[in-house]
Amino acid sequence: xxxxxxxxxxxxxxxxxxxxxxxxxxxxxxxxxxxxxxxxxxxxxxxxxxxxxxxxxxxxxxxxxxxxxxxxxxxxxxxxxxxxxxxxxxxxxxxxxxxxxxxxxxxxxxxxxxxxxxxxxxxxxxxxxxxxxxxxxxxxxxxxxxxxxxxxxxxxxxxxxxxxxxxxxxxxxxxxxxxxxxxxxxxxxxxxxxxxxxxxxxxxxxxxxxxxxxxxxxxxxxxxxxxxxxxxxxxxxxxxxxxxxxxxxxxxxxxxx
Amino acid sequence: xxxxxxxxxxxxxxxxxxxxxxxxxxxxxxxxxxxxxxxxxxxxxxxxxxxxxxxxxxxxxxxxxxxxxxxxxxxxxxxxxxxxxxxxxxxxxxxxxxxxxxxxxxxxxxxxxxxxxxxxxxxxxxxxxxxxxxxxxxxxxxxxxxxxxxxxxxxxxxxxxxxxxxxxxxxxxxxxxxxxxxxxxxxxxxxxxxxxxxxxxxxxxxxxxxxxxxxxxxxxxxxxxxxxxxxxxxxxxxxxxxxxxxxxxxxxxxxxx
Numbered sequence: 001x002x003x004x005x006x007x008x009x010x011x012x013x014x015x016x017x018x019x020x021x022x023x024x025x026x027x028x029x030x031x032x033x034x035x036x037x038x039x040x041x042x043x044x045x046x047x048x049x050x051x052x053x054x055x056x057x058x059x060x061x062x063x064x065x066x067x068x069x070x071x072x073x074x075x076x077x078x079x080x081x082x083x084x085x086x087x088x089x090x091x092x093x094x095x096x097x098x099x100x101x102x103x104x105x106x107x108x109x110x111x112x113x114x115x116x117x118x119x120x121x122x123x124x125x126x127x128x129x130x131x132x133x134x135x136x137x138x139x140x141x142x143x144x145x146x147x148x149x150x151x152x153x154x155x156x157x158x159x160x161x162x163x164x165x166x167x168x169x170x171x172x173x174x175x176x177x178x179x180x181x182x183x184x185x186x187x188x189x190x191x192x193x194x195x196x197x198x199x200x201x202x203x204x205x206x207x208x209x210x211x212x213x214x215x216x217x218x219x220x221x222x223x224x225x226x227x228x229x230x231x232x233x234x235x236x237x238x239x240x241x242x243x244x245x246x247x248x249x250x251x252x253x254x255x256x257x
Numbered sequence: 258x259x260x261x262x263x264x265x266x267x268x269x270x271x272x273x274x275x276x277x278x279x280x281x282x283x284x285x286x287x288x289x290x291x292x293x294x295x296x297x298x299x300x301x302x303x304x305x306x307x308x309x310x311x312x313x314x315x316x317x318x319x320x321x322x323x324x325x326x327x328x329x330x331x332x333x334x335x336x337x338x339x340x341x342x343x344x345x346x347x348x349x350x351x352x353x354x355x356x357x358x359x360x361x362x363x364x365x366x367x368x369x370x371x372x373x374x375x376x377x378x379x380x381x382x383x384x385x386x387x388x389x390x391x392x393x394x395x396x397x398x399x400x401x402x403x404x405x406x407x408x409x410x411x412x413x414x415x416x417x418x419x420x421x422x423x424x425x426x427x428x429x430x431x432x433x434x435x436x437x438x439x440x441x442x443x444x445x446x447x448x449x450x451x452x453x454x455x456x457x458x459x460x461x462x463x464x465x466x467x468x469x470x471x472x473x474x475x476x477x478x479x480x481x482x483x484x485x486x487x488x489x490x491x492x493x494x495x496x497x498x499x500x501x502x503x504x505x506x507x508x509x510x511x512x513x514x
Binding site: 029062249 | 282284286287288289290299300304307314315316317318319320321322323324325326327328331337338339340341347351352355461462463466467494496497498499500501502503504505506507509511
């Protein structure tokens, strides 16, 4: 009996591996620099050089300090970002950050309308073509806006900064209705998008953030290189900086395809 | 022929999976807070609350800024930290940060001598008992000092800070000889340790850093929970914050056992 269980276990992994095919890594992370895109009201990334060059002791030494908002560049929104009492970034279980993923490409719709909201219909159309979104999966949305990064004017809709710039934000996002459907019907672990926010730029109530985070579903934002992924059959590993009590933070996110 | 290659590929993974057994994640990362241990001369982690509570718009919102040295808490030393022209943290190939790993436990020796240097003999003894360190593997060193984290007095040997405290640092490290042997004979991809530095506290010349980094071998420092790992048969996934040109940075490191 134990032998049988072991063989079934191995066969299960064979199926997974047969889907994954190559084992190739894809880095879905933008590097942090003074070009990184931040929310118009957020503190931008700043690197301060502490040492660079030969020391008196005979060895080369390079070191820096940096400061940043938690939410900028490729980062994670922890559930507490928009839901009181929900998980902080250090409390998100690793199981929710690693696993089977799919990509939903809505570039055709968003390029015609920068305020496009990804709808339940988009998800249903995707499933018709590619089969069901796996239960407990991670869903990434490719809007095509990743092609504009780090050009703030094109990526965010504005290169102005400060509270007055908020109303000038124009980029697509996930509708609250679609988010709620994914949570209720596909038990998704996390979502990701190639824009600055899982809510669209013109959102006033951040209803999609609220819907996701009240259910402890984190969001990956400013995700890079989604054009290098297939529609399904890949694994996401998303490991955020472990900030105690943090509402989010820098994220290193990769795919294995 | 292609079928044969595919079958060999699957069989190779079967061996790996049979070793890994459970698929259980172990988080080897300390969370960042004002308790995080930093080098005595480095800027410590600081979190600044930006928002926390209900907004006028009817939703809850929490967000923070933070500042830190690249080298503190659980972090990576990129090769450029001690080797001019070597890889910056954003340039380290993902292949060097993910893979088969072993743990060398030298706690018995270090607890008798906080200035203990892990020797070539320690590696040879380990291989006699556990078999060869895998070629292209990642090697983690358990000194037992992780049990003291974040008590700086016990973990670093001093709770003083500033340049004068450097000479009071007492904790074990990896000898340059052992590092060179691992690079030349086992082609290791990376090393990790449960102390603040891969060189021991009393090092003046940081010879182990120099030996590793001149060959583009990064080091993981202040690694947590090594006592939860077996001696071999686990996979490391070590994903650092991707700082453009960075000499290192916050690291999220996990094991799958």
